[in-house]
Amino acid sequence: MSHPHFIDVHVGKRLREFREAKRLSQIDLASAQAIAFQQVQKYENGHNRISASRLHVAAYFLKVPVADFFERLDDSAPEGLSG
Template sequence: MAADIDLHLGRRLRRRRRLLGLTQQQLAVQVGIRFQQIQKYECGANRISAARLWRLAEALETSVAYFYDGLAEALDEATPAAAPREVFSRKETLDLIQAYYQLDERPRRRLLDLAKSLNTDEAPA
Protein backbone atom coordinates (compact mmCIF):
# COMPACT_ATOMS: atom_id res chain seq x y z
CA MET A 1 0.00 0.00 0.00
CA ALA A 2 1.32 3.42 -0.94
CA ALA A 3 2.23 5.91 1.75
CA ASP A 4 0.19 9.11 1.87
CA ILE A 5 3.20 11.23 0.92
CA ASP A 6 3.89 9.05 -2.13
CA LEU A 7 0.27 9.43 -3.23
CA HIS A 8 0.45 13.20 -2.78
CA LEU A 9 3.67 13.51 -4.78
CA GLY A 10 2.21 11.29 -7.49
CA ARG A 11 -0.94 13.40 -7.73
CA ARG A 12 1.09 16.58 -7.99
CA LEU A 13 3.29 14.97 -10.66
CA ARG A 14 0.23 13.93 -12.70
CA ARG A 15 -1.41 17.35 -12.29
CA ARG A 16 1.66 19.25 -13.49
CA ARG A 17 2.30 16.85 -16.39
CA ARG A 18 -1.29 17.17 -17.60
CA LEU A 19 -1.28 20.93 -17.15
CA LEU A 20 1.69 21.12 -19.51
CA GLY A 21 -0.03 18.75 -21.94
CA LEU A 22 2.66 16.07 -21.70
CA THR A 23 2.07 12.35 -22.00
CA GLN A 24 3.72 9.93 -19.61
CA GLN A 25 5.93 8.82 -22.49
CA GLN A 26 7.07 12.37 -23.30
CA LEU A 27 7.94 13.08 -19.68
CA ALA A 28 9.73 9.75 -19.31
CA VAL A 29 11.92 10.50 -22.34
CA GLN A 30 12.86 13.91 -20.90
CA VAL A 31 13.86 12.35 -17.59
CA GLY A 32 15.53 9.27 -19.10
CA ILE A 33 13.25 6.56 -17.72
CA ARG A 34 10.44 4.35 -19.01
CA PHE A 35 6.86 5.58 -19.03
CA GLN A 36 5.86 2.69 -16.75
CA GLN A 37 7.97 4.29 -14.04
CA ILE A 38 6.03 7.55 -14.44
CA GLN A 39 2.83 5.51 -14.06
CA LYS A 40 4.12 3.97 -10.84
CA TYR A 41 5.13 7.37 -9.48
CA GLU A 42 1.75 8.87 -10.32
CA CYS A 43 -0.23 6.16 -8.54
CA GLY A 44 2.14 6.18 -5.56
CA ALA A 45 3.30 2.60 -6.09
CA ASN A 46 6.96 3.66 -6.26
CA ARG A 47 8.69 6.34 -4.24
CA ILE A 48 10.41 9.19 -6.02
CA SER A 49 14.03 9.66 -4.99
CA ALA A 50 15.37 13.15 -4.33
CA ALA A 51 17.52 13.08 -7.47
CA ARG A 52 14.60 11.90 -9.62
CA LEU A 53 12.29 14.50 -8.10
CA TRP A 54 14.83 17.16 -9.04
CA ARG A 55 14.92 15.93 -12.66
CA LEU A 56 11.13 15.76 -12.82
CA ALA A 57 10.86 19.32 -11.50
CA GLU A 58 13.28 20.53 -14.17
CA ALA A 59 11.41 18.68 -16.93
CA LEU A 60 8.09 20.06 -15.69
CA GLU A 61 9.49 23.59 -15.36
CA THR A 62 8.67 23.91 -11.67
CA SER A 63 10.38 23.82 -8.31
CA VAL A 64 10.78 20.75 -6.12
CA ALA A 65 8.66 22.58 -3.54
CA TYR A 66 5.70 22.41 -5.96
CA PHE A 67 5.38 18.69 -5.26
CA TYR A 68 5.05 19.33 -1.53
CA ASP A 69 2.49 22.14 -1.77
CA GLY A 70 -0.60 21.18 0.19
CA LEU A 71 1.04 18.16 1.79
CA ALA A 72 0.15 19.14 5.35
CA GLU A 73 -3.50 19.52 4.41
CA ALA A 74 -3.49 16.28 2.43
CA LEU A 75 -2.06 14.37 5.38
CA ASP A 76 -4.66 15.86 7.71
CA GLU A 77 -7.85 14.27 6.35
CA ALA A 78 -9.97 16.18 8.85
CA THR A 79 -9.06 19.51 7.25
CA PRO A 80 -12.05 20.82 5.25
CA ALA A 81 -9.66 22.62 2.86
CA ALA A 82 -8.44 19.27 1.50
CA ALA A 83 -11.71 18.55 -0.36
CA PRO A 84 -11.60 21.53 -2.79
CA ARG A 85 -8.09 20.52 -3.88
CA GLU A 86 -9.51 17.32 -5.34
CA VAL A 87 -11.28 19.32 -8.05
CA PHE A 88 -7.86 20.16 -9.53
CA SER A 89 -7.03 16.50 -10.01
CA ARG A 90 -9.97 16.03 -12.41
CA LYS A 91 -9.11 15.83 -16.10
CA GLU A 92 -12.03 18.13 -16.94
CA THR A 93 -10.58 20.88 -14.75
CA LEU A 94 -7.15 20.58 -16.32
CA ASP A 95 -8.63 20.61 -19.83
CA LEU A 96 -10.56 23.77 -18.96
CA ILE A 97 -7.44 25.47 -17.60
CA GLN A 98 -5.44 24.56 -20.69
CA ALA A 99 -8.15 25.84 -23.02
CA TYR A 100 -8.46 29.04 -21.00
CA TYR A 101 -4.76 29.87 -21.25
CA GLN A 102 -4.71 29.17 -24.97
CA LEU A 103 -7.07 32.11 -25.47
CA ASP A 104 -5.83 35.65 -26.00
CA GLU A 105 -6.17 38.10 -23.12
CA ARG A 106 -9.45 39.73 -24.18
CA PRO A 107 -11.41 36.48 -24.73
CA ARG A 108 -9.98 35.17 -21.44
CA ARG A 109 -11.31 38.18 -19.56
CA ARG A 110 -14.70 37.86 -21.24
CA LEU A 111 -14.88 34.15 -20.37
CA LEU A 112 -13.93 34.87 -16.77
CA ASP A 113 -16.61 37.57 -16.54
CA LEU A 114 -19.16 35.15 -18.00
CA ALA A 115 -18.23 32.43 -15.51
CA LYS A 116 -18.49 34.86 -12.62
CA SER A 117 -21.89 36.08 -13.81
CA LEU A 118 -23.20 32.51 -13.95
CA ASN A 119 -22.23 31.93 -10.33
CA THR A 120 -24.17 34.82 -8.82
CA ASP A 121 -26.87 34.36 -6.22
CA GLU A 122 -28.36 37.75 -6.98
CA ALA A 123 -31.49 38.03 -9.09
CA PRO A 124 -31.21 40.31 -12.14
CA ALA A 125 -32.54 43.83 -11.50
Protein backbone atom coordinates (compact mmCIF):
# COMPACT_ATOMS: atom_id res chain seq x y z
CA MET A 1 0.00 0.00 0.00
CA SER A 2 1.33 3.43 -0.88
CA HIS A 3 1.80 6.18 1.65
CA PRO A 4 -0.38 9.30 1.53
CA HIS A 5 1.14 12.24 -0.32
CA PHE A 6 2.49 14.88 2.07
CA ILE A 7 0.21 17.54 0.57
CA ASP A 8 -2.88 15.39 1.23
CA VAL A 9 -1.71 14.95 4.83
CA HIS A 10 -1.11 18.71 5.15
CA VAL A 11 -4.53 19.64 3.73
CA GLY A 12 -6.16 17.10 6.05
CA LYS A 13 -4.41 18.60 9.07
CA ARG A 14 -5.54 22.07 8.06
CA LEU A 15 -9.11 20.77 7.63
CA ARG A 16 -8.98 19.45 11.21
CA GLU A 17 -7.50 22.73 12.51
CA PHE A 18 -10.21 24.84 10.87
CA ARG A 19 -12.98 22.48 12.00
CA GLU A 20 -11.75 22.43 15.60
CA ALA A 21 -11.25 26.21 15.63
CA LYS A 22 -14.96 26.55 14.79
CA ARG A 23 -15.78 23.99 17.53
CA LEU A 24 -17.44 21.70 15.02
CA SER A 25 -17.50 17.93 15.14
CA GLN A 26 -16.59 15.62 12.30
CA ILE A 27 -20.29 14.81 12.15
CA ASP A 28 -21.11 18.51 11.65
CA LEU A 29 -18.70 18.76 8.72
CA ALA A 30 -19.83 15.44 7.28
CA SER A 31 -23.50 16.47 7.44
CA ALA A 32 -22.74 19.71 5.61
CA GLN A 33 -21.15 17.67 2.82
CA ALA A 34 -23.64 14.77 2.85
CA ILE A 35 -20.90 12.24 3.58
CA ALA A 36 -20.16 9.86 6.46
CA PHE A 37 -18.09 11.21 9.34
CA GLN A 38 -15.65 8.35 8.70
CA GLN A 39 -14.85 10.00 5.38
CA VAL A 40 -14.00 13.23 7.21
CA GLN A 41 -11.69 11.18 9.45
CA LYS A 42 -9.94 9.79 6.37
CA TYR A 43 -9.53 13.28 4.90
CA GLU A 44 -8.16 14.65 8.15
CA ASN A 45 -5.69 11.78 8.49
CA GLY A 46 -4.58 12.12 4.88
CA HIS A 47 -5.64 8.55 4.10
CA ASN A 48 -8.08 9.77 1.46
CA ARG A 49 -7.43 12.69 -0.86
CA ILE A 50 -10.10 15.38 -0.74
CA SER A 51 -11.33 16.45 -4.17
CA ALA A 52 -11.22 20.06 -5.28
CA SER A 53 -15.01 20.31 -5.23
CA ARG A 54 -15.28 18.81 -1.76
CA LEU A 55 -12.48 21.09 -0.52
CA HIS A 56 -14.35 24.08 -1.92
CA VAL A 57 -17.52 23.06 -0.06
CA ALA A 58 -15.56 22.53 3.18
CA ALA A 59 -13.89 25.92 2.84
CA TYR A 60 -17.25 27.61 2.28
CA PHE A 61 -18.81 25.81 5.26
CA LEU A 62 -15.82 26.63 7.50
CA LYS A 63 -15.69 30.22 6.17
CA VAL A 64 -12.01 30.08 5.18
CA PRO A 65 -10.40 30.68 1.78
CA VAL A 66 -9.40 27.51 -0.07
CA ALA A 67 -5.84 28.87 -0.25
CA ASP A 68 -5.61 28.69 3.55
CA PHE A 69 -5.54 24.88 3.32
CA PHE A 70 -2.17 25.19 1.56
CA GLU A 71 -0.57 27.72 3.92
CA ARG A 72 2.81 26.77 5.35
CA LEU A 73 3.61 24.39 2.49
CA ASP A 74 7.05 24.59 0.98
CA ASP A 75 6.95 26.60 -2.28
CA SER A 76 9.41 24.28 -4.03
CA ALA A 77 8.38 22.64 -7.29
CA PRO A 78 6.18 19.54 -6.97
CA GLU A 79 7.82 16.17 -7.57
CA GLY A 80 8.47 15.53 -11.23
CA LEU A 81 8.27 19.17 -12.30
CA SER A 82 11.14 21.44 -13.09
CA GLY A 83 10.99 25.10 -13.86
